[in-house]
Amino acid sequence: MRPQQYTKQKKNRAQNIENILTAAEIIFAQFGYNGASISRIAEEAGLPKSNVVYYFSTKELLYRTVVEDIFNVWRAAADEIVEDADPREALGSYIDTKMELARTRPYGSMVWANEIIQGAPIVQDYLETELRSWTEERVNVIHKWIAAGKIRPISPKHLLFTIWATTQHYADFKHQISTLNEGSDLNDAQWEETKQAVKELLLFGICH
Amino acid sequence: MRPQQYTKQKKNRAQNIENILTAAEIIFAQFGYNGASISRIAEEAGLPKSNVVYYFSTKELLYRTVVEDIFNVWRAAADEIVEDADPREALGSYIDTKMELARTRPYGSMVWANEIIQGAPIVQDYLETELRSWTEERVNVIHKWIAAGKIRPISPKHLLFTIWATTQHYADFKHQISTLNEGSDLNDAQWEETKQAVKELLLFGICH
DNA sequence: CAAAAACCTGACCGATCGTGCAGGAAAAAT
């Protein structure tokens, strides 16, 4: 009986934290760090403001948690780009995964965009360490693909930038895209069509 | 003597307004609509807060002026995409112009990104009228290019989205790009290289 | 069942927000 009640309390805590993080992602995406208020996040999460502060003692801690979360998801999504992979398959799979995340986690993408636009005041250390080393590794892989004659010689860095830009555009600018789609979000078929179009545009002419 | 002094006053007014708009573009880009404060914009413009309010009676009016400005610049940059143009030349020129604007007006691009991320609360009417009709016209042009066999059959809308995403990425994410460029902005040669790489990536395989 | 620990929240604080307004300073008109 002891562990059960203890588990119950833990579960409630985990649930509250999850609700707060989900709400924070939406509110931070919509208003940016300075524009978002703790009270609005609390309202979105259906909790009193004091309770949000109880779990995350400062606004910055809550924000940092949200930003680091989407960063890690993106990083994990790209680990498949390795030297002995087939370029078309690896890049295609990377684009697919990032497009899926653009659809399922658009608010996380928007928070990241806001953070970078502001000059990365919170995650600058991440950019200079994890992102920088990870990027160098992928650039090296693409260079080896070129040397092996697997793909046409293009600038690996700009290929990565173009993939990031395009996939995240479908999250960050989803409102603009909806407006140009008669006011409604892309449906399943349209998302599939979009993924194919993006892959064709970016990869045709690159991979033989 | 009368018209000269009158001109002097007018010039001062024009200069103040220009300083305010330049400052507002930077501050709105960095903090978003809700996060930016009039006092910070005034500080950036080197004027008392009251003076900013004197020229722009409300924060929303100032913001709307900034957003509409970058919107119109972008729209003008793309008027060259017409049916009887050479696709490679027209699209290449469009990309070049948008890349130039990404370099010279990055803060305007960031304000637009913030506005769209927030769901376009201010310029929604623009999206539904000017942007929508303009987009349809360009889509029709690209369709005719395809019908004439000038370019490969691709989704015109997604081609446009990809161009927007990529060109604006170099403005909106310039801090991230700088960080991956040893901490410094792209120099003249790197910008030229970037423009060529983007055009090659997006247009190779599209235009014959 | 009592003691202890963990969880939760209403009330409050100083700071800053957007903006209205009175009135002085400068320029233009007469």
Added chain:
DNA sequence: ATTTTTCCTGCACGATCGGTCAGGTTTTTG
């Protein structure tokens, strides 16, 4: 030179901000 108009700014306001804290409630412990 004096009036009229335009330009400019310090001050004050209610609202909201992030964050503190005392104290109540619930859960766990012994």
